[in-house]
Amino acid sequence: MFGTYKPQDVEILLKDITGLVEPLPTAEREKRIQSGVHYSEMLPVEYEPSPAYLAAYHDGLARYAPMTARAVAAVSRQIWRDKGPEAVLVSLARAGTSIGVLLKRYIARFYHADVKHYTISIIRGKGIDRNAMAYLLARHRPEQLQFVDGWTGKGAIQRELSRAMEDYPGVSAGLAVLSDPARLAEKWGTHDDFLIASSCLNSTVSGLLSRTFYRKDIIGDHDFHGAAFYKGLLDQDLTYQFIDAVAAHFQPEDGEEREETPPALSALEEVDGLCQAFSIADRNLVKPSIGEATRVLLRRMPWKMLVHSMEDEEHLGHIYQLAKEKGVPLVEYPLVNYRACGLIQQLADN
Numbered sequence: 001m002f003g004t005y006k007p008q009d010v011e012i013l014l015k016d017i018t019g020l021v022e023p024l025p026t027a028e029r030e031k032r033i034q035s036g037v038h039y040s041e042m043l044p045v046e047y048e049p050s051p052a053y054l055a056a057y058h059d060g061l062a063r064y065a066p067m068t069a070r071a072v073a074a075v076s077r078q079i080w081r082d083k084g085p086e087a088v089l090v091s092l093a094r095a096g097t098s099i100g101v102l103l104k105r106y107i108a109r110f111y112h113a114d115v116k117h118y119t120i121s122i123i124r125g126k127g128i129d130r131n132a133m134a135y136l137l138a139r140h141r142p143e144q145l146q147f148v149d150g151w152t153g154k155g156a157i158q159r160e161l162s163r164a165m166e167d168y169p170g171v172s173a174g175l176a177v178l179s180d181p182a183r184l185a186e187k188w189g190t191h192d193d194f195l196i197a198s199s200c201l202n203s204t205v206s207g208l209l210s211r212t213f214y215r216k217d218i219i220g221d222h223d224f225h226g227a228a229f230y231k232g233l234l235d236q237d238l239t240y241q242f243i244d245a246v247a248a249h250f251q252p253e254d255g256e257e258r259e260e261t262p263p264a265l266s267a268l269e270e271v272d273g274l275c276q277a278f279s280i281a282d283r284n285l286v287k288p289s290i291g292e293a294t295r296v297l298l299r300r301m302p303w304k305m306l307v308h309s310m311e312d313e314e315h316l317g318h319i320y321q322l323a324k325e326k327g328v329p330l331v332e333y334p335l336v337n338y339r340a341c342g343l344i345q346q347l348a349d350n
Contacts, residue, residue, distance in 0.1 A: 071189025142170030296342030
């Protein structure tokens with residue numbers, strides 16, 4: 001185990017690559033990504049939030065901890081109904097890991113079962129960690145596994161997971177997420193694009209772990225995918241502050257899922273429309289949902305930040321703050337499935 005997650009909360013199926021990879025500044029990473037280097041072959045320099053942005057995070061957590069807790073309850077009920085006490089939570093590192101901890105805690109409190117929880121890597125364009133899958137399937141039956149993430153953006157990871165599970169008969173590719181604005185998840189807390197506060201920060205709400213890493217000179221044939229431990233940020237670690245703040249609002253779940261009428265425009269149609277409206281050839285440069293838009297501001301080179309309203313401080317206050325700090329234009333746009341969407345800068349010389 002490495003990082004700051006407690007061993008009783010999650011088993012981390014990742015190789016510790018701390019000190020083996022030099023993190024790169026955002027501009028350099030973006031240049032390399034757009035010139036063809038895979039994002040998983042580099043680590044970013046972690047953004048250090050300003051006092052104003054941290055204040056926006058804490059405000060967002062206070063506002064949305066109750067809604068996050070209700071989403072955890074709804075997803076836990078669906079997992080329990082489907083898999084019962086033998087459920088094995090498999091969170092997708094790193095955004096899914098703290099969500100998996102919350103689901104494990106909820107199931108323990110209200111269903112009185114100590115379900116296993118692992119976190120593993122899946123990388124867009126490279127697939128799932130096959131060594132981690134072999135580890136899981138040596139210990140559990142295929143039908144026990146339940147993949148967990150935080151939210152759906154435009155569904156890239158869901159599609160990656162669906163492709164990967166073609167090689168694993170009996171393992172469901174269905175994702176369990178708290179926020180599913182793309183309406184692609186099998187189990188979901190809500191279809192509302194709401195703020196899951198952990199999306200506002202990087203490693204400091206994810207056990208001080210980096211995003212996952214895969215490069216063959218460092219990750220051997222029998223290794224798990226890698227991650228680095230940002231030990232230097234120990235005094236800034238908010239992982240359990242986030243988890244405990246949400247868990248404090250846990251209540252017994254009552255009632256069934258409330259199925260809303262789907263919007264006239266599907267998530268994928270909306271993304272295609274945005275590509276057309278803003279003359280973007282590569283749909284990977286379009287990142288819809290509050291969670292994905294926040295990641296663009298934290299980790300990429302943003303071009304524009306689309307928001308459904310310039311006056312939605314409740315949901316988007318942290319995005320307004322970060323866009324202001326980074327000089328990123330905010331554009332009001334009639335989004336249908338999402339409250340925000342980040343557009344990544346197309347580099348001319350890629």
